[in-house]
Amino acid sequence: MGVTLIAEKLFDGERILADVAVTIGEDGTISTVGGGVSSTVECLPGLLVPGLIDIQVNGGGGVLFNQDPTVAALERIGEAHSQFGTSAFLPTLITDKLPVMQQAADAVSEALSAGVPGVIGVHFEGPHLSEAKKGTHEQGFIRSLSDEELSLYAREDLGIRLLTLAPECVAVSDIRKLVALGVHVCLGHSNASADLVEAALDAGATGFTHLYNAMSPLHSREPGMVGTALIRDDAWCGLIADGHHVSPGAITLALKAKPQGKLLLVTDAMSLVGSEATHFPLFDRVVTREGDKLTSSTGELAGSHLNMIGAVRNIRDWCGVELPEALRMASLYPAQFLGLGGGVITEGARADMVLLDETLRVSRTWCRGRETYRRA
Structure with a gap:
């Protein structure tokens, strides 16, 4: 027998319903919605919604994945974001040495085998990026695609594999090869022309990493990466809705330009999320938090202090996005981009759910039917 939760309100991914029973089976999936109840029943005050999916998580709980590419670090990051x-979430490794990439891959593989809550794969953000648009990435580690890295990306024990690359730094033939290996290719940290971007998309790239940030801008005679991302209806775009990376006006423009379902909320979160610390080292620099803004000692933005439910609140409050759509941008649409069956509360879906109070604060979080967070 499973456990039945009776939600005061439930958003199933499509609509908001009242007084709905959700039964979680012993296998961690949802066995029934709106049906009978099991012997164990719990009533939930608030709004029950699908679990949020973050495709760009550099760290959390005081841990940065680059600095501690271990299973223990992944557990701590997952706990912080839950x-x-x-x-x-996709643990994200920014541009680094090959041995660090290999160690991170091994940690992800072990975490998946052990069922570490939240971990669904890995996002390699670099190292095949444009030096002109490197942002906070370490220039000394930026490099061309090698056979060693190609072998790493081909590993099928890593779950979902996402790679951010600059199309001017990776041949179209190699993009096709990556896609054939099952890698989700995103474009970013790039100074590419629109023609190069179009060629990469035609070769199988499907998304853009943090739209507007660290990419060739839209000009009247050259659409650049930003313009092409907005033009191409078939491409997904991540947005860091923290008020520092992208303005509300730029988000509104993207909402008007892109088809529904092609914009995803991401955090690009660093180690300070879920931590009381105010600074941390990053390679040979120091990143400092002032309020919710992270700045490197060399002056550029260095990731974010954003969390997923904060991104949902921000896009609702700043851009007038209705709550159901804001939630879809943080759950259903990332699931569709990654080819998952998540982002919904329906029979047969993985029991990833979040209970929100009336202020959209998280009360409880479940991953595969297991409670991973409960607010005191």
């Missing part, structure tokens, strides 16, 4: 409604 308090903000994230029930599935």
